[in-house]
Amino acid sequence: MAKLINLTINGTPVTVPAGTLVVDAAKKIGIDIPVFCYHPKMEPVGMCRQCLVEIGRPMVDRATGQPVLNEDGSPKLQFMPKLETACTNPVSEGMAVFTETAKAKSGQKEILELLLTSHPLDCPVCDKGGECPLQNLTMEHAADESRFIFDEKHRAEKHVPLGDLIFLDRERCIQCARCIRFQDIIAGEPVLGFYQRGRNTDIVTYGEPGFDSIFSGNTSDICPVGALTTADFRFGARPWELKQAASVCSQCPVGCNVTFNVRREAKAGGGYVIKRVMPRQNEQVNEIWMCDKGRFAGYQYTEAESRLMATPAGLDAAVGQAVAKLVESQSETVFLASGRLANEDLFTLKQLAAALHAKTYLYTQHGGGEFTTAYGLTSGADLGALGKGDTVLVAASDLYNEAPLWHLRLKAAAQRGATLIVAAARATKLDEFASFVVRYAYGDEVATIQALPAKDKIGEAIKNANNLMIFYGSDGLGLAGTTALAQSCAELFSISPVSQLTGSPVSQSASFPVEQLTGKPEDRTTEQPEDRTTEQPENRTTRKSNTGLIGVWSTPNQQGALEMGFRPAENLAAELAGKTVYVIAADPAGDDPALAEALKAAKTVIAQDILTTKTVKLADVVLPAAAFTEREGTYTNGERRVQRFYPAVPTRPGTKADFALLAEVAKGCGIALEGRSPLLVMNRLSTAEPAFSGVSYETLSQPAEQWPLIGRSDLYYGGTSYENKLGLGVTLALQPKADRQSSTVSGLRPKENEFLAVPVTKLYDLGATVAPAKLLSAHIERSAVAALHPVTVEKLGLGAGDQLSVEINGAQFTFRAALDASISTGVVLIPRSMGLAISAPALVKLHAAEKA
Amino acid sequence: MPHILLRHRDIPDIKNIEVYKQNGGFESLKKAVTTLQPKQVVEEVKASGLRGRGGAGFPTGVKWSFLPDNLWPHYVVCNADESEPGTFKDREIMTYNPYQFLEGVAIACYAVGATEGYIYLRGEFYPIAEQLDACLAEMEKQGYLGDKLFGTETSIRLKTHLGAGAYICGEETALLESIEGKRGQPRLRPPFPAVVGLYGKPTVINNVETLTNLPYIIEHGAAGFRQNGTEKSPGVKIFSLSGNVANPGNYELPLGTTFRELIFTHGGGIPNGRKLRAIMPAGASSSIIRVDDAVFDKVMDTPMDYENVQSVGSMLGSASVILIDDTHTMDWVINKTIHFFKHESCGKCTPCRDGNYWMLHLTERIHAGQASAQDVKLLDSVAAQVYGKCLCALGDFSTMAVRTAIERFPEDFEKVKA
Amino acid sequence: MSIAEKYTDEIQAIFAKYPVKRSAVMPLLYLAQRAEGYITKGAMAEIADLLELDVTEVAAIVGFYSMYHDEAAGKYRMQVCTDLSCALRGADAFLENLCQNLGVKVGETTPDGLVTVEAVMCLAGCDKAPMFQLQQGDQVSYHENMTVDKTMELVEALRKSSKQVDE
Numbered sequence A: 001m002a003k004l005i006n007l008t009i010n011g012t013p014v015t016v017p018a019g020t021l022v023v024d025a026a027k028k029i030g031i032d033i034p035v036f037c038y039h040p041k042m043e044p045v046g047m048c049r050q051c052l053v054e055i056g057r058p059m060v061d062r063a064t065g066q067p068v069l070n071e072d073g074s075p076k077l078q079f080m081p082k083l084e085t086a087c088t089n090p091v092s093e094g095m096a097v098f099t100e101t102a103k104a105k106s107g108q109k110e111i112l113e114l115l116l117t118s119h120p121l122d123c124p125v126c127d128k129g130g131e132c133p134l135q136n137l138t139m140e141h142a143a144d145e146s147r148f149i150f151d152e153k154h155r156a157e158k159h160v161p162l163g164d165l166i167f168l169d170r171e172r173c174i175q176c177a178r179c180i181r182f183q184d185i186i187a188g189e190p191v192l193g194f195y196q197r198g199r200n201t202d203i204v205t206y207g208e209p210g211f212d213s214i215f216s217g218n219t220s221d222i223c224p225v226g227a228l229t230t231a232d233f234r235f236g237a238r239p240w241e242l243k244q245a246a247s248v249c250s251q252c253p254v255g256c257n258v259t260f261n262v263r264r265e266a267k268a269g270g271g272y273v274i275k276r277v278m279p280r281q282n283e284q285v286n287e288i289w290m291c292d293k294g295r296f297a298g299y300q301y302t303e304a305e306s307r308l309m310a311t312p313a314g315l316d317a318a319v320g321q322a323v324a325k326l327v328e329s330q331s332e333t334v335f336l337a338s339g340r341l342a343n344e345d346l347f348t349l350k351q352l353a354a355a356l357h358a359k360t361y362l363y364t365q366h367g368g369g370e371f372t373t374a375y376g377l378t379s380g381a382d383l384g385a386l387g388k389g390d391t392v393l394v395a396a397s398d399l400y401n402e403a404p405l406w407h408l409r410l411k412a413a414a415q416r417g418a419t420l421i422v423a424a425a426r427a428t429k430l431d432e433f434a435s436f437v438v439r440y441a442y443g444d445e446v447a448t449i450q451a452l453p454a455k456d457k458i459g460e461a462i463k464n465a466n467n468l469m470i471f472y473g474s475d476g477l478g479l480a481g482t483t484a485l486a487q488s489c490a491e492l493f494s495i496s497p498v499s500q501l502t503g504s505p506v507s508q509s510a511s512f513p514v515e516q517l518t519g520k521p522e523d524r525t526t527e528q529p530e531d532r533t534t535e536q537p538e539n540r541t542t543r544k545s546n547t548g549l550i551g552v553w554s555t556p557n558q559q560g561a562l563e564m565g566f567r568p569a570e571n572l573a574a575e576l577a578g579k580t581v582y583v584i585a586a587d588p589a590g591d592d593p594a595l596a597e598a599l600k601a602a603k604t605v606i607a608q609d610i611l612t613t614k615t616v617k618l619a620d621v622v623l624p625a626a627a628f629t630e631r632e633g634t635y636t637n638g639e640r641r642v643q644r645f646y647p648a649v650p651t652r653p654g655t656k657a658d659f660a661l662l663a664e665v666a667k668g669c670g671i672a673l674e675g676r677s678p679l680l681v682m683n684r685l686s687t688a689e690p691a692f693s694g695v696s697y698e699t700l701s702q703p704a705e706q707w708p709l710i711g712r713s714d715l716y717y718g719g720t721s722y723e724n725k726l727g728l729g730v731t732l733a734l735q736p737k738a739d740r741q742s743s744t745v746s747g748l749r750p751k752e753n754e755f756l757a758v759p760v761t762k763l764y765d766l767g768a769t770v771a772p773a774k775l776l777s778a779h780i781e782r783s784a785v786a787a788l789h790p791v792t793v794e795k796l797g798l799g800a801g802d803q804l805s806v807e808i809n810g811a812q813f814t815f816r817a818a819l820d821a822s823i824s825t826g827v828v829l830i831p832r833s834m835g836l837a838i839s840a841p842a843l844v845k846l847h848a849a850e851k852a
Numbered sequence B: 001m002p003h004i005l006l007r008h009r010d011i012p013d014i015k016n017i018e019v020y021k022q023n024g025g026f027e028s029l030k031k032a033v034t035t036l037q038p039k040q041v042v043e044e045v046k047a048s049g050l051r052g053r054g055g056a057g058f059p060t061g062v063k064w065s066f067l068p069d070n071l072w073p074h075y076v077v078c079n080a081d082e083s084e085p086g087t088f089k090d091r092e093i094m095t096y097n098p099y100q101f102l103e104g105v106a107i108a109c110y111a112v113g114a115t116e117g118y119i120y121l122r123g124e125f126y127p128i129a130e131q132l133d134a135c136l137a138e139m140e141k142q143g144y145l146g147d148k149l150f151g152t153e154t155s156i157r158l159k160t161h162l163g164a165g166a167y168i169c170g171e172e173t174a175l176l177e178s179i180e181g182k183r184g185q186p187r188l189r190p191p192f193p194a195v196v197g198l199y200g201k202p203t204v205i206n207n208v209e210t211l212t213n214l215p216y217i218i219e220h221g222a223a224g225f226r227q228n229g230t231e232k233s234p235g236v237k238i239f240s241l242s243g244n245v246a247n248p249g250n251y252e253l254p255l256g257t258t259f260r261e262l263i264f265t266h267g268g269g270i271p272n273g274r275k276l277r278a279i280m281p282a283g284a285s286s287s288i289i290r291v292d293d294a295v296f297d298k299v300m301d302t303p304m305d306y307e308n309v310q311s312v313g314s315m316l317g318s319a320s321v322i323l324i325d326d327t328h329t330m331d332w333v334i335n336k337t338i339h340f341f342k343h344e345s346c347g348k349c350t351p352c353r354d355g356n357y358w359m360l361h362l363t364e365r366i367h368a369g370q371a372s373a374q375d376v377k378l379l380d381s382v383a384a385q386v387y388g389k390c391l392c393a394l395g396d397f398s399t400m401a402v403r404t405a406i407e408r409f410p411e412d413f414e415k416v417k418a
Numbered sequence C: 001m002s003i004a005e006k007y008t009d010e011i012q013a014i015f016a017k018y019p020v021k022r023s024a025v026m027p028l029l030y031l032a033q034r035a036e037g038y039i040t041k042g043a044m045a046e047i048a049d050l051l052e053l054d055v056t057e058v059a060a061i062v063g064f065y066s067m068y069h070d071e072a073a074g075k076y077r078m079q080v081c082t083d084l085s086c087a088l089r090g091a092d093a094f095l096e097n098l099c100q101n102l103g104v105k106v107g108e109t110t111p112d113g114l115v116t117v118e119a120v121m122c123l124a125g126c127d128k129a130p131m132f133q134l135q136q137g138d139q140v141s142y143h144e145n146m147t148v149d150k151t152m153e154l155v156e157a158l159r160k161s162s163k164q165v166d167e
C-alpha cells in the first residue's frame, strides 16, 4: 500500500495515497477542478492549463530542516509566483490547495476565455451538447460577452471524416490531445496525430483507410468537446433526451460493461429505441473502454430486418407444436445451445433436458472448456493488477481480433512489467508488446506448449511466476485441437510454483494451484469488495487470484454454459440423425453444409432464435426469442465473472426471453420450471449449481467505489463513459478438477497440390451478430480475405488483393488473397463466418479464381 | 585585447585544424582528460562562475552537478538552435572557430561522464552542420574524439542533428523531443533534463557560446576566466548588435560593458542622424527599454550583465541587442514580434497558442490604425492573461514586448480609430 | 526509386548516429525532400516502414517543422527574412521590390518554376540584412547583404545552371 499523504483543499482535509495528483485528490472530496487535457487514465501532460490553482507547501528552514511556523503556530506556506496546474502536481504532506481564490478562479476563467477564441460555441447543434465539460464551464464561468471580435474567430473545417466511424469538427477541437494520446498510449495504435503547429494545429490521420483502429469510438467518449463524434450517433439525439440502461456487451467473452442510451421515438410507435452504446466503468473488466465492434455492432443485430417475430397467438401455437414434438420424442431429443444464451436460459434448458432425459450439447468449435471451470480465474482476479513478476501466456489466440479489450489490458500489463508470452502460428498485434513470441507451425500447438517449460527464459518465467494467467484460443484449430491445447495449457500450472502451494483439497475449489492465504495484502486484489473466497470458511485456502486458464470463446456466455456442465459433441452431425433437435441461439445449418444435411436427416427440428437463420428456415417449429437488449439476464465472461444486463427496450411482440419460452415449453410437457423472471431463475440456479452458489441478483448489482473516479454525472472529467451504479459482477467459485483426457490430435499433412486451410477469427465477420451492423460493412469487406505466404501467392500467379479460389470437399469458394509472411507456405488462413464452412483444419486446393 | 571566443578575428585560419593546433588547440581537452578528474572539471567551471549564454544565465557548473551518479548513460546536448530574432553569435562561432567550440563540447562530455554528445543545429544551419561533420571526422582521425582519448579510458563521440525550422526547439526539452524524432514540443518539468533528459537519461544542455568558453577556463583556470566581467557575471559575452545601428555585428566584450560602449564605440551609433528610441537587449523576447532624453545617460551607462539590465526594466537574455530609431513606432514593433511568436508557438498549451493568435489580430488592427483605445487595453489584458500560465517560457516571452510597449510608449498607441 | 534504395549508405550512417531508430526520422525526411523537392505521402509511408512508426507519426513531424514541405513548389525556395531586425534594415521593402522584379507575389513561384518567394522568420543573419536563404531539397545556402539587383543576378545564374542540368 502506498504511503498516505494528508493535505487540505480549500480548507477541507483529505488523505490520499502518495503519488495521487492534486486534481484527483480534489475530486475525491467532491471539489471539481476543471480539466481538459488531463484524463485519469493517462499520464498528465499539463498542456491545456485549465486546471490552474494555488498550491501552498510548508516552508522548511534550510539550515535546520524544521518547518517554518506562523505566529499562531501553524506551518508557514510557500506559494509559487505563478499559478500551478493541479493535474501535474502530486500531493505532498501538508500541502494546501486553493481552487476558489480570486487568483485561481481568474486564472481558470482566463484560460477558458482563450479557448473560446477558437471554439465555435455551437452547443445548440453539437452532439456533445448536454454532456460537454467545455459547455458546462462556459455556462458557469464565461463572460456574457466575448471580448474577441467574432469575425476574427478561428475558422476551420467541420464534418471531416477521419474514417467511416469517426468524424472531426476541426473548429471545436481544443487541442487537448486526449484522442492522440489514447490511440498512442492506451490503444497502441498511434494513428492520430497533430499536423502543423500553434493555432494551425489539426488532428489528422494518414492511415489507410482513415482512422484505422478498433478502439476509435473511445476517442469520442474522452473528447472533452464535440470535436470527435461517432458516425452512428452524430445528429442522432440530444444527450439529455436519453435514458440509460445498463448492459453487458454480447460480442465476445470479455463482457464489457456498457450502457445503452435509449429514447422514445415516433418511428417506434412512441416506444423506446436504442440510440447508442457507451462503455460503463468496470475497472476489473473493461475499465472505461470498449471496442468498435461492441459499439457499432453491439445491438444492431437485435434490430435486423431478419428478426423473428410472431403474433402472440402465433407464438402460443408454436409453443404448442414444440410441446407436441417433445412429448412425442422425449429422451430421443437433442438440445443444442450456444453461449449466446444467458445463464438463466441455459439453466432452464438444462432442467428441461434433464426432465426429458434428453441429451444437451454446447454448440461450439472451441473445446477444452472443462479445464477453464477447474483452472479458471477466481474471485479478485483483475487483469489491471498484473505486473512485474506475473506471467501471461497467450496461446493460439489473436486477442486483438477475438477479444479486443483483453488485448488492450494485456498490452498494458506487459507495459507495467508483466512477462507476456505470445505463442501463435502467425504474427498478431500483441507480438509488439510481448516479452517472448513463440512461433510454431499450425498443427504443432500442443507440442509447442508442452515444450515451453524446457525453454530457458520462458520456462523460468512460467516456473517463477507470481501469477500465471493463460489465455487459449482457437486460432487455426477445431474442437479436437482446442481441447488438446486446453489440456496442455492446464498442465503448465503443475510446473509453476503456484501449484506447489497446494493446500488441502477444497470442496468447491480446484485442488491446484492454490496457496495458503498469507494475510499479505496483494495490492489491489485485496481491495476487491466481492472477494468471496475470503469470506467463505470452506475456502480458507485460495489460489492467487490472477492465476488461471481463460478460454477465448466466440460467444459472451460460453463460460456460463461450461460451468453448468454443457459440453460440445465430438461428432455433432452423427448425434442428430433421426432425433428431434431443439436448436437455440445457434445456426449449425448456416455454419456448415454438413450440419445442414444432418439437420435435414433429423426427425424434427425446433429452432429458437432471434434472427431468421438457415437453421430457422429448415426448422419444423420456430420460436421467436427476445434479444438481450429486451430482457434481463446474466452472462458469465471468460474470466468467470457473472454480470447482469438489464432491458433497454421493450420485448418485441410475439417474442419471449429464451428462459421463458423454455419454461412454457416445459410447462406444456408437464414440467414445472421457473419462467416468471430471471431473478427467480437465478435463485434456483445458485442453489442447484455449485459454481454459482452465493450469486444473486443482489450481489451482482452491488455497486462499489471505483478508482479513478470518472465523474460522469458532473463534469465529465474522464469522458462520457458511464459510471457503474449497478454492480461489478461476481466471480464464480471453481469446479472440481477436470479429468485428464488423452491429447493426441493427429495433424493433417497436405499432399501434393494441397494446402492446409485453418480457420482464424476476424473481429469484423459475417456472423449473425456482426453482419447487420451497416456501419461496419466496409470493415467486414476488408476482413474477407484468405491469407497466404507471399511466396505461395506468387506461385499461384496471384498478387495481394486478387481473387483466390478455395476448393474444399468439392465445393468452391473465392476470397481476396492477402499476404502474411509469418505463416508457412503450405497454409491458407480462412476467416471464420465469412461464407466458407471451416470449423477445423482441413485440406484444400487453391488456384487463381477465374475472372468474372 | 585578443578575442577569447571569436578568435578567428585574430587568427583568420583557425578553422583549419592545424592552425587551431598551432594555437594551443585541444590542449585544454588533453589537460582535462589526462590530468583532471571529471569532478575537478565541474568544480573548476563552478568556480569560474560561467553562466549559461543561451538566455537564462544559469550557472553552468551548478547545472552539471545536478546529474545523478547512479543513472547512466549521461548525455551532453549542445543547443545550437539559435533562433531568437536578433541573435547570430553561435553561427559565427561555429562557422569560423569550430574546433574551439567542439573542444568545449568534448570537455563538457568529459566533465559529466558522457560518451556521447549531440549538437542540435537549427535546420537552416545545414552548411554549418556539414562543416562540423567534417571537423568531427578530422578530430576522430587525429585522436581528439573517439575511444581511448590521449591513451586514457575515456571515450567521447559527438554528432550533429539538424532541426527543421522551429524556434521552440531552442527550448531545451522541446529540443530533446526533436532529437528523439518527435514534434518539438516542450515537456512537462519536473523532471528536469538533468535527471530525465535525452532518451530518458540524465542530460546536460548548454548553449554553443557557453561551451566555447570551456577550453579557456581549463587553460586559464577559474581565476583567469574571472579576469573579465563582473563578480556575478564573469567572463566575456558576445553581443549581437542589430537593427538601426551603423555597424551591426557581433562584439565580444566583457560582461558589464555599458550600452554606450557597445552602441557608440563599437556599433558606430545610430545612422542617418536619427535618434535611438528603444533597445531590445534580448531579441524579440525583450522588455523594451525606452531611451528618452531624460533617461538616455542612465540607460547608456548601464552595464550589460545579468543583474544590471534588470535595473532598466529588461533582461540580458542572450544579449541580442536590437536598436530601434525614432522612425519606428512600437505598434509596428510588437506586430512584428507577435507575428513571430504566433508563427513559432508550438501549440501545445492554450494560453500561448490562442493568446498569440488573438494578440496578432489585435496588433494587426492596431498597427493598421483600425483599432479603438479599447483594443489597446484589450491587447494589454490579453498579454497579461497569457503571462505566467504557459507550459514553457515562449508564452511569457511573447508578452514582454507587448506589455512594455503599451506601458512605455503610450503615444504609439494613440493613433486609433475615433 | 525508394529512398532506401537511393540513399542506402546515407541511411546506414544516419541509423548509426542514434541509439533509437525513431531519431532518424528528421534526417530521413530531409533525404526524402532531397529526392523529390518535397515530401510525398509515399515517402512518409516508406519512412514510417523503415522506422516502424505509423505513417501518421511521420506526417505529424512533417507538419510541425517549417522546413519540411508537403507540397511541390519552385526548384528553389527563396526565403527572405522579414523579422524584426531585418525589417529595421529594410527587409520588407526589399521583399516587395524583389517580388515586383520577379513578377510574383509572396508565396508564389516564378512561371518557369525556378523560384518560390517566401517570407520567413529570423534566420540568424540579422546583421547582414537584407538577406535570405535558398532552400533546395535538404540544402540551404545563405545570401546576405543583398540588393534586388544582386538577387536578380543570382536568379539568372540559377536559371542558367538549372537549364544546363536539365539539358
Ligand SMILES: Cc1cc2nc3c(=O)[nH]c(=O)nc-3n(C[C@H](O)[C@H](O)[C@H](O)COP(=O)(O)O)c2cc1C
Binding pocket: B051, B052, B053, B054, B055, B056, B057, B058, B060, B079, B080, B081, B082, B083, B084, B167, B168, B169, B170, B171, B172, B173, B205, B206, B207, B208, B210, B211, B392, B393, B394
Ligand atoms: C522558447 C525558447 C527558445 C530558446 N532558444 C534558445 C536557443 O536558440 N539557443 C539557446 O542556446 N538557448 C535557447 N533557449 C534556452 C534553452 O532552453 C536553455 O536554457 C539553454 O540552452 C541552456 O543553455 P545555457 O545554460 O548554456 O544557456 C531557449 C529557451 C526558450 C524558452
Ligand code: SF4
Binding pocket: B168, B185, B186, B344, B345, B346, B347, B348, B349, B350, B352, B353, B390, B391, B392, B393, B394, B395, B396
Ligand atoms: S508556451 Fe507556447 S511554445 Fe511553450 S508549450 Fe505552450 S504553446 Fe508551446
Ligand code: FES
Binding pocket: A034, A035, A036, A037, A038, A045, A046, A047, A048, A049, A050, A051, A052, A085, A086, A087, A088
Ligand atoms: S493542464 Fe491540467 S487539465 Fe490540462
